[in-house]
Amino acid sequence: MESKFWLVAQREYLTRVRKKSFLILTLLVPLLFAGFGVFIAKIASSDNEEIDVVRVLDASPDRIGSRLEATPRLQFIPLQGTLEQAKKDYRKTDDAGLLYLPPTLTAQQPQGIQLYAKGNVSLRKQSAVENALDKVLAEEKMRGAGISQEKLDALRSSVDVASINLDETGQEKSSNALATSGISYALALLIYMFIFIYGVQIMRGVGEEKSSRIMEVMLSSVKPFQLMMGKIVGIAAVGLTQFLLWGVLSWGAATLVAPLVLDKLNKDMPTATTTTAPSSTATTEGTAATTGDKNTRFDNQMGTMTTKPGGMFQVLGDLPLGTILFGFVAYFLGGYLLYGALFGAIGAAVDDQTDTQQFMFPITMPLILSYIIGVSVILRNPDGPVAFWMSMIPFTSPIAMVIRLPFGVPAWQLALSLGLLIVGFVGTVWVAARIYRVGVLMYGKKITYRELSKWMFYKG
């Protein structure tokens, strides 16, 4: 008996894996992913990593311009000559702006400073330049007031705010809400996609068997339950194979292709690599940061959304990884079995693929809802009442709970939710098997919900 189930699962697996469409999809998706990743990397780098180069024509008596300090995003290049000449030269370059410090400029009279730029100067750029100037002028004033250079150095500080998560036990964790959300989001999407794609495949598979009229031959050899479960398990194996191949190929694409693509990308961005401004140590640091970190950052973007590469690993280390992995596998399988059985039942109940719509709706509804509410409400408030109830109901828990997992879920809630999920999928599999058993041999009948409910109580 058991071996028949495996024969069925094996057939479902092999016929699908050997299809051309499987091969094409398997190759295409990682390429799309890689392309998408490069695209994101490009957007991110052009947005964040670009270094604004500001030319400085310094006519001030105290040489304030030479003391302007570069930041990772902002560099200053000192110029000589007249303002007219500087403006003319500036127009030929890609630099962000031209800063003119007039001869009248002193710390006491900070007026007449002009920032020339092509187009409008963004607020960010302007405030960055103002900050740099402020610093120099403030120092100048303090020096005028008699404060020594040593004291000035001692006063300086670089502020970096790190957010720390204080949990109930009083343990401190460095939390990165965005990275955690990213993991939640990715896990939920994975489960959602898997259930949808392969659930529909189950439905189609059953529909095909029905319309090709092979059911009766099959059922004289195999029990309907074996046939249904064999198909569900076989297709799950197809899905896992596909996801595994996607993972491996995406990783391969990321490590092999990405450096090549990014090299080219860097050549396209002269601001990031070709600036060799003199006298600024920050400049070289900045360049190194952009090229050196790019690969690691790119990898991270493939899997999840992240902000800082270093911070990412820090956050990963602090998350309950074991629980997440266990929970993900459990909800992944439980959710797939629960929905897979229902999709199978729809395939068995209807004759015509177009009739599937009316039955699809009530089944896909909780799935879609749990995803939409999951990535909005639950992600914002993973411990709220919506999150709690949705992670208890078996129809929504596979998605709702994996979203909550990275944020930390009390053990009793996890246990209760898993228990309910098991009850839920045993229940749906039972219902689906009954519908399936009657439905697969029922032709030319318009199926209603009333009819379906009667099938539950048919005898063998």
Next chain:
Amino acid sequence: MQPILEAIDVRKAYAQHVALDGVSLAIPEGSIFGLLGPNGAGKTSLIRIITQITAADEGEIRFRGQKLNPEHIAQIGYLPEERGLYKKMKVGEQLLYLARLRGLSRADATERIKNWLTRFDIKPWAEKNVEDLSKGMQQKVQFIATVLHEPSLIILDEPFSGFDPINANLIKDEILELRQRGATIIFSTHRMESVEEMCDSIALINRSRKVLDGTVTDIRDAFKTQTYVVEGKGRLMVVHPDFEVLEHKERENGFFQDRIRLHAGTTPNDLLRYLIGNVEVHAFREQIPSINEIFIRRVRETMPETLVELEENHR
């Protein structure tokens, strides 16, 4: 001899109607058995119980004296009325799959598939998808799938519908060959004339009830009407105390064809003697009722209320 299959008082009801109402049958081992009756009589319901697709509500099926159980699946071959194969699966793989589901080992199945494909001249097609095959070839594949595991009981539901005449003959020959080797065959059909010359025994089913069963010879004997068809030349007496002319047809040049029923106590030889003395006899044969006629007569006797629908059905 013990029957290979027995149905004992089998009852099956669906939500709206009763499909089988106390049906009992015994199918002799090694015979060709006709399960006959109009569409909707309950034949397919009975077959689905025998093939264990569904179960009877009441009653019992016995296979060689044993209560029917899943172990018997390997000994039964079933060609359903609804023919079908996996369209996107190769012929060879499909046969292997179906055979293994029936309990055959991979090696045995591969060997037998090779033999059957060679026998039916479709070996070059083993690597083709089923959907690329002609209808006729698909039918052959379907038949091979039914008998590949060498079942001792083969059930063919409406066996010749959907088969073209050439394949139908091929299948008939194969069926006779299988019986020769000891298999028992059940034909289920509403077209009684298509199988009556092949069947050893039959059961007639109407409106979920068995109306008649037995060997074809016994049934025919029981339903003989002592009617003879006479063809010849000359003038035949219209009235005679020992027999009665049921039908008289005049042909050209004094030829005639009559149907004559003997009265009780009269033998065919009496009639012949009389005929020889009066006319020139060209042909003399007993009129044997067809199974269809017997069926209609039997239904008229036992459940006359269903006659109208029966005739509509037959037409």
